[in-house]
Amino acid sequence: MASELAVTLTSRRDRSKPKNWQMATVTEVIVETPETSTLRLALVESDGFLPGQYYNIRIPVEGRPRPIQRAYSVGSSPIPDASVIDVGVRETPGGLVSPVLVRQVAPGDLLEVRGPYGNFTWTERDGGPVFLIGAGSGVVPLMSMIRYQAHKGSAQPMHLLFSSKSQEFAIYAQELAALEAKYQWLTVSHTFTRDPHDERARFHRRIDKEMIAEVHSELQARVAFICGPPEVVESAEEILCDLGMPPEQVKTEKYD
Numbered sequence: 126m127a128s129e130l131a132v133t134l135t136s137r138r139d140r141s142k143p144k145n146w147q148m149a150t151v152t153e154v155i156v157e158t159p160e161t162s163t164l165r166l167a168l169v170e171s172d173g174f175l176p177g178q179y180y181n182i183r184i185p186v187e188g189r190p191r192p193i194q195r196a197y198s199v200g201s202s203p204i205p206d207a208s209v210i211d212v213g214v215r216e217t218p219g220g221l222v223s224p225v226l227v228r229q230v231a232p233g234d235l236l237e238v239r240g241p242y243g244n245f246t247w248t249e250r251d252g253g254p255v256f257l258i259g260a261g262s263g264v265v266p267l268m269s270m271i272r273y274q275a276h277k278g279s280a281q282p283m284h285l286l287f288s289s290k291s292q293e294f295a296i297y298a299q300e301l302a303a304l305e306a307k308y309q310w311l312t313v314s315h316t317f318t319r320d321p322h323d324e325r326a327r328f329h330r331r332i333d334k335e336m337i338a339e340v341h342s343e344l345q346a347r348v349a350f351i352c353g354p355p356e357v358v359e360s361a362e363e364i365l366c367d368l369g370m371p372p373e374q375v376k377t378e379k380y381d
């Protein structure tokens with residue numbers, strides 16, 4: 126445990142240190158949903174990362190003089206091994222980078238990556254109860270926090286409110302169900318925006334004030350993490366602050 130903590134703290138201390146691009150090897154591609162894949166990357170160099178951080182990935186794009194760079198959150202836990210990272214990529218139709226990562230990258234390929242970056246992080250030192258709100262691929266860094274706590278053996282109450290189009294598009298749905306069954310500290314509430322009948326979801330609409338208030342009153346969250354498209358993040362942040370959460374306890378990551 127001591128070395129695990131050391132890795133985590135190294136990452137916290139060195140956030141401002143310049144980082145180098147490195148060639149990571151794609152060791153596995155896991156199809157999560159029809160539009161999202163996990164790329165498992167073996168890094169050459171790793172100083173660790175904190176749950177919730179992201180890496181930049183850049184790829185050559187035809188007709189562009191320089192490689193095009195995008196940010197992708199790490200969905201895996203930094204323990205037991207921070208030198209292997211899982212990034213979760215959802216295909217944005219017409220995009221320059223994500224369709225290539227989701228449709229064309231294969232095991233054995235090399236990808237240029239740099240990181241980790243970001244202050245959207247949680248460890249047990251940040252306390253709880255923890256309200257995690259994710260929409261679409263916004264669940265990726267929240268999954269890192271959940272997996273980290275599972276590995277770490279701490280037990281801060283966590284409630285994930287997760288918006289997807291339907292069960293088929295809910296990233297990590299099976300693993301989340303298994304983790305929820307295994308750990309008392311985890312509750313997952315799905316909301317499906319395009320499937321009004323699936324009983325695996327607690328809600329069947331976009332994330333709104335009533336939904337957040339309902340979960341918040343059960344959880345009595347002390348810290349919240351919201352991730353996804355900017356409009357979802359901004360609205361959920363405003364709602365939580367209206368419900369009385371101190372703004373400094375509400376952390377956000379916008380995928381714009």
Ligand SMILES: Cc1cc2nc3c(=O)[nH]c(=O)nc-3n(C[C@H](O)[C@H](O)[C@H](O)COP(=O)(O)OP(=O)(O)OC[C@H]3O[C@@H](n4cnc5c(N)ncnc54)[C@H](O)[C@@H]3O)c2cc1C
Nearest residue numbers: 195196197198213214215217219220221222223262265380
């Ligand atoms: C901190 C951070 C973490 C992130 N983590 C993740 C993650 O874990 N998973 C994930 O899936 N995403 C994540 N993202 C989003 C990701 O970085 C990319 O923005 C996303 O994958 C889209 O990139 P792209 O190159 O495929 O699309 P882009 O090329 O950026 O295009 C985006 C959209 O704009 C349209 N478009 C592009 N150019 C034009 C134009 N000239 N005129 C009109 N329309 C245009 C495209 O058709 C497309 O619909 C994260 C973003 C941030 C900031």
